[in-house]
Amino acid sequence: MIQKRLRGVGVALITPFRNYNIDYDALRRMVDYVIAGGVDFIVALGSTAETATLSLKERDEVLRFIVKHTADRVPIVVGMGSNDTHALVEQLGSFDLSG
Numbered sequence: 001m002i003q004k005r006l007r008g009v010g011v012a013l014i015t016p017f018r019n020y021n022i023d024y025d026a027l028r029r030m031v032d033y034v035i036a037g038g039v040d041f042i043v044a045l046g047s048t049a050e051t052a053t054l055s056l057k058e059r060d061e062v063l064r065f066i067v068k069h070t071a072d073r074v075p076i077v078v079g080m081g082s083n084d085t086h087a088l089v090e091q092l093g094s095f096d097l098s099g
Contacts, residue, residue, distance in 0.1 A: 006077065009041075010039065010040060010043050010077060011034045012043040012048045013027070013030060013043065013044055013046075015054065017050075022062060027062070027065060027066070028065075028069055031066060035074055040074060040075075041074050042070060042075075042076050044076050045059055045078055046077075046079030047081065051081070056090075056094060059091070060095060063078060063095065080095075
């Protein structure tokens with residue numbers, strides 16, 4: 001259940017890469033930057049996050065990283081979408097969306 005209504009400004013994060021790998025240092029700086037700038041919520045794994053090119057494992061790792069680093073400073077909206085319904089259902093079942 002959503003405890004708090006989302007309103008205000010939300011920022012859809014990209015997934016930064018360096019040498020073909022997810023750049024977690026850049027992702028950390030980006031999260032801190034948008035929160036310091038006054039964003040009301042973050043959108044993780046939306047279509048701007050190159051989600052379609054990430055494996056399920058990478059998606060899970062990015063989401064866990066963002067949740068941990070955000071540390072309840074702002075709410076997080078998790079983008080879930082696919083052109084493959086079965087893959088999306090599998091993805092939804094594999095993510096820990098508690099908290």
